[in-house]
Amino acid sequence: MGWQNLGEGILASIIATLITNFIFQNRKKKSKEKIKLKLPKDPFLISLSFAVFFGILSLFGFYYGWEKFAYIIVIDFLFIAITIWIKNNQCPKCKKIFKKITHDPEILKEEKRPYRHKDSTVTLYSDGSVKNKKHHGKERIIMETIRTQRNRYSCSDCLYQWKGDVHERNLNKHERPKPNIRRTNIRNPDEPELY
Numbered sequence: 001m002g003w004q005n006l007g008e009g010i011l012a013s014i015i016a017t018l019i020t021n022f023i024f025q026n027r028k029k030k031s032k033e034k035i036k037l038k039l040p041k042d043p044f045l046i047s048l049s050f051a052v053f054f055g056i057l058s059l060f061g062f063y064y065g066w067e068k069f070a071y072i073i074v075i076d077f078l079f080i081a082i083t084i085w086i087k088n089n090q091c092p093k094c095k096k097i098f099k100k101i102t103h104d105p106e107i108l109k110e111e112k113r114p115y116r117h118k119d120s121t122v123t124l125y126s127d128g129s130v131k132n133k134k135h136h137g138k139e140r141i142i143m144e145t146i147r148t149q150r151n152r153y154s155c156s157d158c159l160y161q162w163k164g165d166v167h168e169r170n171l172n173k174h175e176r177p178k179p180n181i182r183r184t185n186i187r188n189p190d191e192p193e194l195y
């Protein structure tokens, strides 16, 4: 790990971080407003800046084979995870985190859908792993209720309200008949030998 390519890596990472900040701080500008570049206050952008910095640095580390390369990758993944978490949990208006309140979802529609079921028996080896699964009897149709809903959130700080993605929820999924379980003393042939 030479000093020269470490310097190159840090310089490139700083430039990438500045470009990221420049893009995010000016993307919603109207034409007459001045463009700006300042220290970010939005926790999302702060975390994203670190993710970009260590991401570019890890590319240099990979290319030059730095011995501390693995640590840079781990730090980068940590910042990527934090960035995603902040994006999903911050208030879209005031950008604060730890202020999101989840309310009862808005129900958009409910419909019945058929689920085809056939009784089955699962045979297990002595170690609890599955030997086989056999279906028997007649197929029957179970009607299930599918609810289409949208999550609703609000910010406990600035009181802004917003909605999440529309998604489906099967209200009867947990009531589906379970297969019969048959335990046996048959040894799993894939189980490693002890001796």
Ligand SMILES: [Zn+2]
Pocket: 091, 092, 093, 094, 095, 096, 099, 155, 156, 157, 158, 159, 160
């Ligand atoms: Zn807010």
